[in-house]
Amino acid sequence: MSVLVYTESEQGKFKKTAFEVASYAKAVATQLGTTVTAVAINANDASALGNYGVDKVLNVSNSQLDAFNAKTYADVLKQAAEKENAKVVIVSSSADSKYLAPLLAVGLNAGFASNVVDVPSSTSPFTVKRTAFTNKAFSMTTIDTDVKLVAVSNNAFGLVESSGNASAEDFSPTLPESGVTVQSVDKATDKVTIADAEIVVSGGRGLKGPENWGMIEELAEVLGAATACSKPVSDLGWRPHSEHVGQTGKPVAANLYIAIGISGAIQHLAGINASKVKVVINTDAEAPFFKAADYGVVGDAFEVVPQLIEKLKAFKAQQ
Amino acid sequence: MKILVCISHVPDTTSKINFTDDNSKFDTNGVQFVINPNDEFGLTRAMWFKEKQGASVDVVNVGGAETEPTLRKALAIGADSAIRVNTAALDGFQVAKQLAKVVQDGGYDLVIAGRESIDYNGGMVPGMLAGLTNANFVNNCINLEVDGTNATAVREIDGGKETVATTLPLVIGGQKGLVEESDLRIPNMRGIMMARKKPLTVVEPVDANAETSAVAFEKPTPKGAVTLVSPDNLDELVNLLHNEAKVI
Ligand SMILES: Cc1cc2nc3c(=O)[nH]c(=O)nc-3n(C[C@H](O)[C@H](O)[C@H](O)COP(=O)(O)OP(=O)(O)OC[C@H]3O[C@@H](n4cnc5c(N)ncnc54)[C@H](O)[C@@H]3O)c2cc1C
Numbered sequence: 001m002s003v004l005v006y007t008e009s010e011q012g013k014f015k016k017t018a019f020e021v022a023s024y025a026k027a028v029a030t031q032l033g034t035t036v037t038a039v040a041i042n043a044n045d046a047s048a049l050g051n052y053g054v055d056k057v058l059n060v061s062n063s064q065l066d067a068f069n070a071k072t073y074a075d076v077l078k079q080a081a082e083k084e085n086a087k088v089v090i091v092s093s094s095a096d097s098k099y100l101a102p103l104l105a106v107g108l109n110a111g112f113a114s115n116v117v118d119v120p121s122s123t124s125p126f127t128v129k130r131t132a133f134t135n136k137a138f139s140m141t142t143i144d145t146d147v148k149l150v151a152v153s154n155n156a157f158g159l160v161e162s163s164g165n166a167s168a169e170d171f172s173p174t175l176p177e178s179g180v181t182v183q184s185v186d187k188a189t190d191k192v193t194i195a196d197a198e199i200v201v202s203g204g205r206g207l208k209g210p211e212n213w214g215m216i217e218e219l220a221e222v223l224g225a226a227t228a229c230s231k232p233v234s235d236l237g238w239r240p241h242s243e244h245v246g247q248t249g250k251p252v253a254a255n256l257y258i259a260i261g262i263s264g265a266i267q268h269l270a271g272i273n274a275s276k277v278k279v280v281i282n283t284d285a286e287a288p289f290f291k292a293a294d295y296g297v298v299g300d301a302f303e304v305v306p307q308l309i310e311k312l313k314a315f316k317a318q319q
Numbered sequence: 320m321k322i323l324v325c326i327s328h329v330p331d332t333t334s335k336i337n338f339t340d341d342n343s344k345f346d347t348n349g350v351q352f353v354i355n356p357n358d359e360f361g362l363t364r365a366m367w368f369k370e371k372q373g374a375s376v377d378v379v380n381v382g383g384a385e386t387e388p389t390l391r392k393a394l395a396i397g398a399d400s401a402i403r404v405n406t407a408a409l410d411g412f413q414v415a416k417q418l419a420k421v422v423q424d425g426g427y428d429l430v431i432a433g434r435e436s437i438d439y440n441g442g443m444v445p446g447m448l449a450g451l452t453n454a455n456f457v458n459n460c461i462n463l464e465v466d467g468t469n470a471t472a473v474r475e476i477d478g479g480k481e482t483v484a485t486t487l488p489l490v491i492g493g494q495k496g497l498v499e500e501s502d503l504r505i506p507n508m509r510g511i512m513m514a515r516k517k518p519l520t521v522v523e524p525v526d527a528n529a530e531t532s533a534v535a536f537e538k539p540t541p542k543g544a545v546t547l548v549s550p551d552n553l554d555e556l557v558n559l560l561h562n563e564a565k566v567i
Contacts, residue, residue, distance in 0.1 A: 070446070070456065070458065071455075071456065074450075094477060095458075095459060095475070095476055095477045096476075096477075098442050098458070099446065099458040099459070100446075101442075101443075101446070102411070102415075102442070102443045102444075102445070102446025102447040102449075102450065103446050103447075103449065103450045103456065105412065105443070105446075105447060105450075106415075106446075106447050106450030106451055107450065110530070111410075111412065111530030111531040112411065112412065112441075112443055112530070112531070113531055114440070114441050114442055114443065115440055115441075127534065129537075131440065132438065132439050132440060132533070132536070133330070133336045133437075133438060133439075133440075134332065134437050134440060135539075136336040136538070136539075137336050137338075137536050137537065137538050137539070138536065138537045138538075138539070139439070139533040139535075139536050139537075140533065140534050140535040140536070140537070141531050141532065141533050141534070142531060142532050142534055143530065143531050144528075144529075144530055144531065144532065145530045179455040179456075179485055179486070180455055180456070180457060180483050180484070180485040181483060181484045181485070182481055182482075182483050183471075183482045183483060183484050184481070184482045185476070185479065185480075185481045185482075186479050186480050186481070186482075187476065187478050187479030187480070187481075188478060188479060189478075191478060193477040193478035194477070194478075195477040195478075196477065198566075199566070199567070223567065235500065241461070241475075241495075241496060242475060242478065242479055242480065244495075247332055247356065247437060248356055248357075248494070248495045249495070250475075255566045256560070256564070256566040256567065266332055266333055267332055270332060270437070273539075276566070277560070277564045277566045279556070279560070280545070290545050290547075291542075291545070292542070293545045294542075294545060294546065294564065295545065295546050295547075295548060295556060295559055295560070295564070296545045296546070296547050296548070297547070297548050297549075297550050297553070297556065298547065298550070299550030300550075303550065304550050304553070307550075307553050308553050308556065308557075311553045311554055311556075311557050312557060312567075315557050315561070315567070
C-alpha cells in the first residue's frame with residue numbers, strides 16, 4: 001500500500017504543481033505511515049521528484065501519450081494505482097487533472113474530493129477540508145470508500161523539500177482507445193498560465209481599452225506573473241476569454257492577486273477568493289474590492305502602475 | 320438527436336451562505352435558487368440544436384420536490400420535458416449514478432452538463448457520468464458542433480483552447496462560450512404558460528450510496544481591514560509585499 005500521486009509534466013519537464021502534489025502526497029503518506037509512488041508520463045528527469053518526498057517513480061514513456069487525453073491518462077493512473085495497491089490517489093487541480101479525475105474515480109470506484117486545501121485532519125475517517133460555495137465556505141468532507149481520490153487546490157499546500165532518492169521503475173500500461181482526438185491546439189506557449197501562476201496581474205474595465213494593457217503585461221513580466229481580466233473585459237474582446245477569471249471564468253488560487261481597475265463584484269471575487277494575498281488599485285475608495293483586499297492603493301491606475309513597475313524593477317535588481 | 324441537459328439547482332451567487340445544525344447543514348432560509356450558470360449555457364446550446372438541426376431536449380435534476388420550480392424554468396426556456404430523480408443530491412458520485420440510469424433508460428445521444436456547479440464546485444458529475452455510461456467526454460467545452468454521430472468540440476485548456484473530434488454518445492462539461500451570454504434565454508410569458516403543460520416526470524432513485532459526505536462547514540475567518548498605501552509611497556507597498564506578506 002502506498003500513496004499514489006500523478007506528477008504532471010509538459011514537454012518532458014515537471015510542472016511546479018507536480019512538486020506541490022508530491023509534497024502533499026508525502027505529508028499524507030507520513031500520516032498513514034507509508035511511502036509515495038509517483039506516476040510520471042513522458043517526463044525527462046524523474047529523479048527530481050525525490051526532492052519532494054517521492055520514494056518511487058513509475059516512468060511511463062509512450063509517444064501515444066504525448067498529447068494529453070483524459071480517458072487514456074485516467075486509465076494509466078488506474079492501472080498504476082492497482083499495481084501499487086494504492087489506497088489514496090492524489091492529483092492537482094490543473095484543467096487536465098480535473099478532466100481526468102472523475103473518470104479515474106469511476107475506474108477505481110473511489111470517493112473523490114476536489115478543491116482540497118489542507119492535509120487530512122483525520123485519516124480514519126479520511127477527512128479533508130475543501131472549498132465550497134465558490135470559496136465562500138469550507139466543507140470538511142469524509143471519503144468513505146476503500147480507495148480515496150483527492151484533487152489538491154493549486155498553491156494551497158506549497159512546496160516542501162525533503163532529502164530523498166526516488167527509485168525509478170519503467171511502467172508499461174495497456175492503452176485503451178481514447179475516443180477523443182485532438183485536432184488543433186491554440187496556446188501561447190511562452191506565457192505563464194493563470195493555472196500555474198503564483199502571481200496574477202488582472203485588469204478590469206477601469207483600464208478603458210485594450211491599448212492600455214501594455215503596462216499590465218509589463219507589470220506581469222517584472223513579477224513573472226500571468227495576466228488575467230474581469231468578465232466585461234473579455235466580453236468586450238479587449239482580452240481573450242481564456243484570461244477571464246471569476247465565477248463564470250477561470251478560478252485563480254494564486255499567492256498574490258493584483259486587481260487593477262476592477263470593482264470587485266461578487267461574481268469576480270467568487271473566482272479569486274482562494275488567492276492568498278490580494279492587492280487592489282482603484283480610483284474609487286468605495287469599490288467593494290477594498291473589503292476583500294489585503295493591500296490597497298486608492299489611485300489612478302495610469303499613474304500608479306507605471307510607478308509600481310519602476311519600484312519593482314529596482315527591488316528585483318537588488319535581490 | 321436526443322439531448323439530455325443536467326440542471327443543477329443552486330443558490331444564486333449573491334446569496335449569503337450560512338449553516339445550521341451546528342454548522343453541519345446548508346441554511347436554505349431566504350436563499351434564492353437558480354439554474355446553475357454553467358448549465359444555463361448548456362441548455363441554450365441544446366435549444367440551438369433543437370431549432371437548427373432538430374433534436375429533442377429533456378432536462379433532469381436529482382433532488383427533492385423543491386427543485387421543481389428550477390426544472391419548470393428550464394421547460395419555460397424551451398426544453399420538451401423534465402425528469403426529476405426523487406432523492407436528495409448527496410455527492411457527485413451518487414448524483415452521477417442516478418443520472419446514468421436516466422441516460423441509459425432514455426437512450427440519449429448527447430448529455431450536456433455544466434463544468435461544475437456553484438454550490439459544491441466539485442466538477443465531478445459530467446466526467447463520472449461519462450465514465451459510468453461509457454460515453455466519450457469533453458470537459459470545459461466552449462463550442463460544440465454535431466454532424467450525424469460525429470462531434471467537434473472546442474475546449475478551454477490552461478492558457479488557450481483545443482479543438483477535438485469525437486463521436487456520440489457524448490457527455491460534455493459545458494461553460495460560458497457554448498453560447499454567448501447575450502443569447503441566454505429568459506423565460507417569457509408564453510414559455511411559462513407552455514411549461515405548465517409540459518411533462519415533468521418523477522422517477523424513483525436507484526440504490527446508490529454517497530461515497531463522500533460533508534460532515535461540517537466552516538466560514539473563512541473574517542479578514543482584517545485592508546492596509547491602504549498612498550499612491551505616493553509605492554516603496555511601502557513593495558516593502559509590505561516582500562517583508563510582511565512574503566509573496567515577492
Ligand atoms: C451570472 C453572472 C456571472 C458573472 N461572472 C463573472 C465572472 O466570472 N468574472 C467577472 O469578473 N465578472 C462576472 N460577472 C460580472 C460582474 O458582476 C461585474 O460586472 C464585473 O466583474 C465588473 O468588471 P470590472 O470590475 O472590470 O468593471 P466595472 O464594474 O466597470 O469596474 C471598473 C472599476 O475600475 C475602476 N476604475 C476606473 N478607472 C480607473 C482608473 N483609471 N484607475 C483605477 N481604477 C479605475 C472603477 O472605480 C471601478 O471600480 C458576472 C455577472 C453575472 C450576473
